[in-house]
Amino acid sequence: MSLAHDGLPPLREIVATYGLDPKKSLGQNFLFDLNLTGRIARAAGPLTGVAIIEIGPGPGGLTRALLSEGAAKVIAVERDERCLAALADIASRWPGRLDIIPGDALALDFADLATRAEGAPLRICANLPYNIATPLLARWLEAEPWPPFFDRLILMFQREVALRIVATPSERADYGRLGVLAGWRCRSRILFDVPAAAFTPPPKVTSSVVELIPRRAPDPCDRILLTAATQAAFGQRRKMLRQSLKPLAATLGVKAGALLAAAGIEPTRRAEEIDVAGFVALARAAQNLRGPH
Missing domain, CATH: 1.10.8.100 (rRNA adenine dimethylase, C-terminal domain)
Structure with missing residues (x-):
């Protein structure tokens, strides 16, 4: 089922109905392009029988795409209380498949949150709010025990952050602590770029979707x-x-x-x-x- 035919109103209509003007203080940039939300969801797939943690769903564009692509469950963490009613509409459309967790993702115990997957393979897929993207990724990469509770990360970052994640010493300007941590514990790659014009409001930078797959046995060290x-x-x-x-x-x-x-x-x-x-x-x-x- 495509997002355009999931029986729910268009995203722009939902944003207008609930007064969801993106807040800069929350790092919000909403993605209305159905082709892109579908492409991100498919990058996390195949999703049949898979549970997804999504951070910052906003009005639910990617949430709807993930459910339309067959995710068994989406666990959506949203700090902005204004968005909860819109997400509740999606939960009604997909009974039992959307858990809405109000709150700040930085304050959550993700290993505990993962129990909501009820034994299904778990992935994290999100258009991360820019202001918390790097600290969240660092936390997931530093998870203990390892291998972690997720089997894949499909995340959108500002392109400059994406380049730092996948960098090696051959890209000295971008290579740093984040590249070492990601390279040690994961195989990472940039899947595709997303132009600023795809977002509302458009950020000043290009974004990139990054895939990180945990290594089962990274070289052991403290x-x-x-x-x-x-x-x-x-x-x-x-x-x-x-x-x-x-x-x-x-x-x-x-x-x-x-x-x-x-x-x-x-x-x-x-x-x-x-x-x-x-x-x-x-x-x-x-x-x-x-x-x-």
Whole structure:
């Protein structure tokens, strides 16, 4: 069933009926293009028997597309109380298949929320509000235990953020902590771009839909130490690692040179030159030097 024939009013009519003017303070940019909402939903598919967590559904354009494409359940988290009535209309159209969770996604326990999937495979698919997109992704990438509660992420970001997610040392300008974290735990790729004109109101930037598929067994290392190493290294990315890693090494009671030697990394290299395997080696070296903890 296409979204245009799901028996509900057009999105623009719903927005007018409920007075849902997008709020900049909530990072809202509504997507009315049915071809695009359908394309995003299909990118998350096939959806038969699958549960979806959606963040920031707004008037429900993507929500309707996900249900139309066959999602067994959509668990929609919406902070804007103005949107709840519009989402309730969708829930009435799809009895038992839409759970509406009012509240701030940043304050939720997603592992607990995942129990609403009732054992179905779970994915996260969302046109993320720009102002919470990066912290939410970091939280999902840092989930414990791993493999996580989701089997795939299909998320829309500003293109500059999308480029940082998929970056490697060959794209030095974009490569940073987010690229290391995503590269360590997931296989990620940009699926397609979405022009600003597709949104209401149109943002000042192009957006991109990114797919992240969790690796079943990432190279083992201490996640907290990996995060500490990337924060230290990229926090002073123009400096050589023998300088930028001094604070981290000090917490271990060693010199930065000793930490780098243990990881097999030349001290004159910079953060943007170190691939994911190199940062994993740094985290392992830090764990070994720290000893039992």
